[in-house]
Amino acid sequence: MFGEKDFQQLLVIRRLVDDLGYPVRILPVATVREPGGLALSSRNQYLDSVERIAATALSAVLRDAAERVAGGMAGGMADHRAVEREAAEQLRLKGLRVDYVAVRRCSDLAEASPHERDLRVLAAAWCGRTRLIDNWPAGAPAASAVV
Numbered sequence: 001m002f003g004e005k006d007f008q009q010l011l012v013i014r015r016l017v018d019d020l021g022y023p024v025r026i027l028p029v030a031t032v033r034e035p036g037g038l039a040l041s042s043r044n045q046y047l048d049s050v051e052r053i054a055a056t057a058l059s060a061v062l063r064d065a066a067e068r069v070a071g072g073m074a075g076g077m078a079d080h081r082a083v084e085r086e087a088a089e090q091l092r093l094k095g096l097r098v099d100y101v102a103v104r105r106c107s108d109l110a111e112a113s114p115h116e117r118d119l120r121v122l123a124a125a126w127c128g129r130t131r132l133i134d135n136w137p138a139g140a141p142a143a144s145a146v147v
Helices: 007-020 042-046 049-074 080-093
Strands: 031-033 097-105 119-127 130-138 144-146
Touching: 007 119, 042 130, 049 080, 049 097, 049 119, 049 130, 080 097, 080 119
Parallel strands: 031 144
Antiparallel strands: 097 119, 119 130
């Protein structure tokens, strides 16, 4: 089993197992989240109380961006770059230092064409000294557990 929180890593491990022909099946595990939406991570221990509140913006902004992408998919076209820019700006306004926000295909993390389905919005951002990563699927509610 492998967590979906680091979706990029999950895909790398799947590809490695396939390429090397290992008789192993990689099972994705839903991201576990705190009640405020912050994805559980050992890095969260480095957040102070003010940063922890700011950090919850990451999941909220990604969820909203994924809904916008899904809405565009339903309408036949989504401007992924605009969604990425707007999500990054929202994160900056919440006090996070953004490394990236990207809309990508789930199968290979390549840039998605406007008509593609099975997409995910991924991001990395700094909250104080802590680098946070998270992602949200477009077109479906994220499978996640709240603890």
